[in-house]
Amino acid sequence: MKPLYLKIENFKSYKESNNEIDFERIHIACISGNNGNGKSSIAEAISWALFGEFESVYKSTRKGKAEEVEFINTDKDYMLVEFEFMLNNTTYKVIRRLNRKKKKDIQLYIKSNNNYIPLTEATPTKTQQRILNILKVNFDTFLQSVYLSQKRSSDFITADPSERKNILSQILGLDIYDLINKDAKAERDLLKSEIDKIDVELKIHDKIVSEKEVTLEKLSSLNNEKNNIESKILFLEEERENLNKSEAEYINKLSKVQLKAEQLKKLENDKILILKKIDETDKKINEISVLLQNQEFLYQKTIELNQLKQKHQIYLDKQNRYNNITNAIEAKKGELNALIQHLNINNERIKSIDNETQRLTNEINAIKNSYDNLRNDLKEVEKSLELIENEKKELEKLNNTLIDLQSEERKVEKRLSELRNEYSSINSNIFDRCPLCKRPITKEDKGHILNEIIEEGKNLKKEKETLQKNVGEIKEKIKNINVAIQKENQYNSRKLNIMTKLNSGEKIIENNKSIIDKNNAEKNNLISQNQLLNQKINTTQQEIIELNNQLNILDFNPKEYQDYIKKINELEKYQNEYNQLEKKKEQQIYYINTLENYKNDIDKIQKEINGLKKEIDELDQKNILNMIEKIKKENESIKQQINNNRDILNKIIMDLGEFEQKKKQIDISEKLIQENQQKLKELLMNKDILDTIIEITTDKGIKAEIIANTLPQIEDEANEILKKLTDGKFSVKFLTQRETSSGELEETLSIQIEDINGTRNYELFSGGELFRINFALRIALSKVLLKRSGASIRMLILDEGFGSQDEEGRQNIIECLNAIKEQFDCILVITHIEEFKDAFEQKIIVKKDMEGSKIIVV
DSSP, X not given: OEEEEEEEESBTTBOSSSOEEEOTTOSEEEEEOOTTSSHHHHHHHHHHHHHSOOOEEETTEEEEOOOGGXXXXXXXXXXXXXXXXXXXXXXXXXXXXXXXXXXXXXXXXXXXXXXXXXXXXXXXXXXXXXXXXXXXXXXXXXXXXXXXXXXXXXXXXHSOHHHHHHHHHHHTTTHHHHHHHHHHHHHHHHHHHHHHHHHHHHHHHHHHHTTHHHHHHHHHHHHHHHHHHHHHHHHHHHHHHHHHXXXXXXXXXXXXXXXXXXXXXXXXXXXXXXXXXXXXXXHHHHHHHHHHHTHHHHHHHHHHHHHHHTTHHHHHHHXXXXXXXXXXXXXXXHHHHHHHHHHHHHHHHHHHHHHHHHHHHHHHHHHHHHHHHHHHHHHHHHHHHHHHHHHHHHHHHHHHHXXXXXXXXXXXXXXXXXXXXXXXXXXXXXXXBOTTTOOBOOHHHHHHHHHHHHHXXXXXXXXXXXXXXXXHHHHHHHHHHHHHHTTHHHHHHHHHHHHHHHHHHHHHHHHHHHHHHHHHHHHHHHHHHHHHHHHXXXXXXXXXXXXXXXXXXXXXXHHHHHHHHHHHHHHHHHHHHHHXXXXXXXXXXXXXXXXXXXXXXXXXXXXXXXXXXXXXXXXXXXXXXXXXXXXXXXXXXXXHHHHHHHHHHHHHHHHXXXXXXXXXXXXXHHHHHHHHHHHHHHHHXXXXXXXXXXXXXXXTTHHHHHHHHHHHHHHHHHHHHHHHHTTTOOEEEEEEEEEXXXXXXXEEEEEEEEETTEEEXXXXXXXXXXXXXXXXXXXXXXXXXXXXXXXXXXXXXXXXXXXXXXXXXXXXXXXXXXXXGGGOSEEEEEEOOHHHHTTOSEEEEEEEETTEEEEEEO
16 A cells, blocks of 8 residues: 555644645655654554544553544544555545544545545445455554554563463454354354254154054054944944834833823812812802901001001102112213223224234335335336347348348349340350340350350359348348247236236235325324213213212112002002902802802712723733833843943043054154254264364464464564664574473463574563564564455554664664565654654654644655
8 A cells, every 4th residue: 555645634733734745756754753743643644544543552551442532633623634545556535534523424435537436335334344345454453564653562572472472363363263163162052952952852752652563552452442342332222222112012002001090180180179179269258257357457457558648659759769860870870881881992993003004004114125126127027128129120120131132032033044044045046146136146156145144144143142141041030039029928928917016016005005094083083082981981970979979868768668668558458358348248159159069070070080090900000111111221221331332432432542643643753753863963063063163263273373374474574674684693583382390381472582692582682672673573573464464555654663773773774674665665754863864865744833733745
């Protein structure tokens, strides 16, 4: 990546003016200025433009990301960075803006023919992802490979050897393997659980299948028992049918006896009835006699009745009022129940309307979601039909051309025929005259004419062959076009089907919306009704309370009134008896005469009874009853046997059902065993795959292998740079294991430096020597990281760190930078050391005054 242009507005100490850098002619340059002037802000602005992130670093320890708004100039409401760069021969521009309300805006452009074409996505997040896809590095990798700051104190390099390998793993982005390992373990645990579950199911189904032989034997045995019991029941039912016939014969004989007995019984009932009438008549005579004896008593009761009736009107008025109030209360209660029921019905309807509205809305959304596919299909069909129309036009042209060619072919054929006739006529003519024009010709003229005919014939034959070839080609094209046109009906049918679906969908949507509108109107009406109903319910409840208060004030006792009515009814009976006394005297004489007639009737009936008893005794009813009873007992015994056998049969059928169900379960279990065994096989295969993934993604697996392959690359790059920085006096080497006091090997990542005095650990170096080593390792790590990520960011930013170098060390660094500069499109070195900046031909000077930081390119 080569930077082309940078513009900074209101970023930290920068404001709106004097803050642009044109990088077109800058290859390796020094950014210099006093501390606090804003040198590092240039590098931070570039990283923020590309990634939208900052890093707060103190004492070589990363504390976390600062709030973006903290970088806006204290006097301003927004900050903006515009950064243009070239990557893989393509020019891009990023403009990032942020205000104090944390509103972000990112714009991305690509340059084509001196025009900037937008690549900005719908959201800042998507635009940022697009930038990352172009760069092929994230923010952390950028900090480790492009923007090298001494303020970070080289995390990987200066870390404890025991932690260095973990830091390198993070720098190389190997954390992904930890996530893969974690996910694989979680998925393996799920598989183990499922495998255990299938093992349990297999054991259960194996146990069920193990009972298959016993179940089949039991089914066969039960079917045999069922057939035997059914045969036995059939035999017993035939025997019972014979007994029923015998019983019917005896019952017929008994019916004759019973007919006589019924006649006897009727006569005895008539006798009892007449005797009862005699008793009743005698009782009535006695009652009348008693009434006649109690005439004075009845008179007194009549007087008492008249006295009670004087109070009747008062009781009657109160009763009417009581009944009116209680009826009104019941009516109001009925009205209240009706109102509550109406309210409940309305609420249920509202709920039904809400459910229907949701269903119709879901249906509308589903139809709308299907429209895109239908419209795309319609476009494809219409495009195909348009192509067919073009084919039709082409067909018409070809048919016209074919007609023309065939006409030309006929003309040529006709001319050839004419030439053949001319040739034959001239060639066979023995006279000296032309057979066509009759003019005189010589033998030489005849030869010349024949040659002309032959030559014209040859040309016409060639023309005919060409015409025939063209006709054949056109016919083949017509044939192919006709094949394509034959699909027109298919496309028209498909188009009609799509249009029908679209129109049908629109009608459904329109209908659904109409129903929803009607439902909403009905719902609003129901809600209004409910408000009125609630008001009526409250009013009715208040009216019921008011009626109950009136009932309490009335002071009417229904029981007391009933006792009063009962007393009047009792006295009225006596009054009636008193009024009927004279009639009773006449009735007494009538009853005495009737009694005498009843006694005469009794004597006649008794004679008829005696005659019937004699006839019944002669029919021997007892013997008939004994035979019927005997048959019934035998019938009942057979019936009991049939019932017992049917109970046994039902038990067998139930057992058959149970074992048939068991057989079905065995069949199901056998099928499930096969399915579970196949599933178990697949699960075990997947588990083996996951076990392999888990094994290779441990710290000792692929991560260790990648680190092992990466470290030699870093060593080679670092030693190449150290060779130039130290005149070949130093070289670096990584050790990944060390021996403990117990003699065992443990994982580590130590950096050892070799010089003329031997090998020492990195931690034993300081000052200028340490800086050279750090510088070499930093550049080496940067190059390896960029190579691993596949990024083409050929840019390097070095921030500070040269203060500890002597004159010779600084010269070595300058020479080293010049030596590696061809590997980078741009190198920016940030320093505050005045004498160091003179070593660079290109300089970017940062000054700061009351108007903010300013950039000067020299």
